[in-house]
Each structure stands twice: as structure tokens, then as C-alpha cells.
Amino acid sequence: MTNDSVGVDISKDKLDVHRLSDGAFVQFPNSKTGFQKLRCWIGSALPARVVYEPTGAYHGAFEAALADHLPLVKVNPKHARRFAESKGQLAKTDRADARALAQMGTAHELEPDAPVAKDRPVLRELQAARAALIKDKVRLQNQLDRQQQRLTQKLTRGRLQQVVADLLELDHAIRAQLETCPNRKRALRLIQSIKGIGAVTATTILIEMPEIGHLRKKAVASLAGVAPITRQSGRWRGQSFIQGGRKPLRDALYLPAIVATQYNPDLKAQYKRMKAAGKPSKVAITAIMRKLLILANTLVKEDREWVLVKEDREWVEIRAVENILNCPV
Template sequence: MRDRQGAGQESPMSRIQEKKTITTATSPFIVIGVDVSKDQLDVYVSPAGNHHSFKNDAGGAVELVNVCRDHDADLVVLEATGRYHRMAHETLHGAGVKTAVANPARSRNFARSIGRLAKTDRIDAQVLAEYGERLRPPASTPPSKLQAKIAEITVARRQIVDEMKILKHQQTQTLDDLVIAQIAARISLCQGHCKDLEQLLAELIQEDDGIRRKHEILTSIPGIGLTTAATLISELNELGGANAKQIASLSGVAPMNRDSGSFRGKRKIGGGRKPVRDVMYMAAVVAIRWNKDMAAFYQRLKKAGKPFKVAITAVMRKLLILANTLLSENRLWSETQP
């Protein structure tokens, strides 16, 4: 009887094995890595293993799109290189190609972790493709031309502020009157440049209704001024659209555990976007003087024995979460909570 059933019918086990074969036979995930330099786009297609090289201009960006379409790419991973990757990012996004922009430090750490110590443009493109294949970073939308311009102005201002810090330190280290006078003149020039850039920022923010509204909401919070708001708008585009934990992590103000076995280390902040963290530190210092809620929160932490760094970091995080909430609800800050 068992022989006749076996000859005339498939066994349940064979049907299960066939079903497994069908469900696991999926098409490969196609990732294209693009190493970006000033003049060139080096391209690697995974898993096909094809290399391409195009000029980093409008024509090269179109050729890159054609390669993506020829291979039916699921994801393109671009290396972030300031303004040099923008044209490729904008062209790919406009063509409907999912594109992730990778932090160069992270992609380099990934290369070291898989033993790729050599570094050339071709190798970097291959590493980016493998990085995308394994980690599947989320696709990102390129900033608008106005957002990109605001970002450039905030970076320029930040560099001038850093230069002034160096000059002021030099001023305290010299005794020569001529050198002191020259340094004072350079500091005065930097201060004038900062004011010019701040004026330009204020004008640019007024050009777009959405950016103007974001700026209005952010600057309604005591402690957040023009440049802090501009930095948040340009460097933290997720603000208002992510949850509190995500915003804290993206900004690098979420405490990270340092535990191993029975050892319990101090939690520390790190990673995230340093420009955001830097401006939020200054905002928190101002907020604990002029924002009643933040001042009371800070004093509670100090009375509980928390060190200054721990307390001020908590204020930074609370400020960011408040800004995120107000933007998501599209309302201004008020002393009385609704």
C-alpha cells in the first residue's frame, strides 16, 4: 500500500522542500557604490563586479543614472564629500534612484573591520557597495538649494568663530605690542564677517515659508537664537519628523552604556552630528539662565549631585526634544503648556 501511494502521490516532505526552494530563490540585492572626488565618480556594481568611471559633472551624473537603470539597482551609496557629491545625489534622486549618503568615517571604519586596508578610488567604491549591501543604510533626500546655502553659511560662520578662539588665545600668549594690535585687528575683522553672515542667514531664512516657520518655532524657545536655529534646520533635517530617542541619538546627546561583564562604566555621549551638539551646548548654557523650565531642571540635577557635564548634557537633550515636539505639532513655545 505504501509503495502504491509513494508511486502515485508526492510525499508531504517533498512538497515542503520544493516550497522552500521556491521561497529562497530571490533575486540579489543590487548595490552600487560611488566614490566621489572633485573631478571623478568611481562606480562599483555589486554583485556583478563591474567598475565604471565618470566625470563629476552633469553628464557624468546622467551616465551614473543609466548604469543604475541598466542594473536595476536597489540602492546607491554615495560617499559624503561636501558639495562634490550634491550633483550626483540630486540627479539620482530626481531619477527615482534610492540613494544613501555615507559618512566617510563610518565607511572607512567598515573597510578596516573587513580587512580592506588599502585605499584607492576603485577600492573605496567597492567598499561602499559592500557597506550598502550589508548594512542597508536608509535612502536620503538631498537638501534644497536654499537649505544647502544656509548650511554653507552656517559652516562659514562656525569656521570664523573657531578662528577667533585661536586668535584670542594667541593674544594672551604674546607680549609684543605690534603683534597684539595685529591680532586685535584680525579679531575685529572676523567679528564683522560674522555679523555679515548672520545678516545673510536672516535674509535667506525669510525666502521660504517652511524654513521661516521652522525658524520662528525654534527661536521662540528661550536659549535658541538665530545661528542655533539655522544649524538645526540645515544639519538636523529630521527634527520634527522623528521620535525623541532618534533625535537624541542623531545629535549625539544620548548616553551610551559602557558595560562589560560585571563592570559597569559611566555612560557617555558620543557620535551623532557634532555641529548640532556644539550649538546645543551653547544653547543649554543660555537656557539655564533665561529659560525658567530649563533652569529649574538643571538645578534639580545639581542638587541631586550630578556633575556639570551630566546636568548640562541633560538640558541639551531636553531642549532638543522640546524643539522636536514643537516642530512636530507646528506651535510656538509658551511658558504655559497647552
């Protein structure tokens, strides 16, 4: 492996590729044939990194075909654009973007990403289909509330029943796909042991954050977009806020956080302390969301289950249970 960087700008029909060491630029089709030609062009002397941006549906096949063969590095498009602008590159073309990606990889000494699961595209597709059905369900429910005629109500109820049936089928398919991997099956059980997190939220966490169990606390919160961002300059002190991150994951944590403030003794106490200190409800809920995700990451990392047992008429939290088979039900 050489200390070189290759930038790949991915579009619907083609791959624009720039190699930093010699400035070579080539184009390949965004297809299986193109992926094979890219591997042949790179050769046996692999670069230190192949940098690219996620481009919706167009980069999935690229990832799946080359993750086991090339040191891929996926970067945030916003970060890549800001890097290009910091170098004075105002023009935005596929060729210029490929060159900027290669330069960014070397400038920041980016490390290759850990290989993703082979079935990740399958899980993402199933999850996207589920999200679309949830929107359909909400739309149909709202439509039913406004309708007055029996016929239109009947038709809407029929479509609503079909959507609910499809959701159940998708939930079973997602769960079954996740449980094909023993590690993920174990992680699902550990995450669901947290009071407030159910099956749907646990599966969403594993799909949207496959790195869980291998991250630091700050990294977990940052990836989900629930880490407060401090704003200070001189004597000025701005209000902290959350920004960026993986929105589907953040959305999935909102309702479990509300449930946890009522039924999880530890998080309920934390929520009350924050409210008593004058924190707004949204700030306190965000803190609970962050706590839930960090706790899930810790349990998966340490292979421990979170349970509550009744002892001396008080609920006592137990976070470290080495042998879950011996835990009281």
C-alpha cells in the first residue's frame, strides 16, 4: 500500500476518478463493469485511501462491490465542499470534486472505514420502505379524520389496514435479517434491555448506527446529532444547540426518551433534575436521548444487559450483568 489518495466523484451514470500522486484522471461507468475497471486501473499497489461522498442511491453499489477490495473512506459532502472552498476552489465540477476529495484525504490523513456488513444495502432498503409506509399511515389517518362520506371512509380504512399489514411484514423481515448475524442478534437483546427502548427503536439504532459498540461517548452523540455545540467568541457566549448527525436515528430516539422520563427510574430522576434547574423541556429530552444512545453503546461494547430487579421494595438499577441467563425475570 502506498501513501497515496484517490478521489472518486460518484454520479448516476459514471465515476470520475482522480489520483493525487500523478494527477491522473479517468472516468468509468457506475456499474459492475466500471467497478472492475477501476480496480484494474488502481492495480495491486493500493493507495492509502479511496475517498468518496455518499450520493443517495448511486453510491450503494459502489460500496458493496469495492468495500472488501479497496480502502474506502466516505466523507460528509458538506465537509468536502468546505475543504474545497478553503483551498480557493469555487468551481464545482465532477472532475474538480474528485481532485478535491483526493486532496482532502491526504491533507487530513483520513483512515479507511471499517468494512460494513454485506447486507447493509438490504437493511437500508427495508428501512426506507418502512419509513415511507409510516408517512402513508399518518397521511391516511389524517385523511380519515376529515372524511364525512361512508364510501370514502371505507376506502381509506381499507388502504390503512393494508399499510398496517405491510408494516408488520417489514418489521418481521428487518428483524429476521438483523438476526442472521449472531453479534447483531445479541446487540438487539442488549439494547432492548434498556427500559424505554423497544424493538423498532433497537432495530433502527443497529441499522442507522452499525458502529455501535465500537465508539467513544462523544462520537456516539455526535454521529446521532444530539451533542450540544458550544458557541463562544471573546466575551460573547451564544446558546448551545444540536446540529447535523443522522436524523433517522435522532427521530427514532425521541419517543423512547419521553417514555424513559416516565418509566426509567434513573433517566426520570435526571429529567426532573434538569427541569428543576430551569432547563427547557426540549433540552432535557435531548439529554435523555443522548443518555439512551450512550448507554446502548456501552452495553454493546461491554456485552452487558441493563435490567431492573425489585429489592427491599425499591427499584435498583443493575447495569452490569455478566451472565444474563441467571438474571431474574
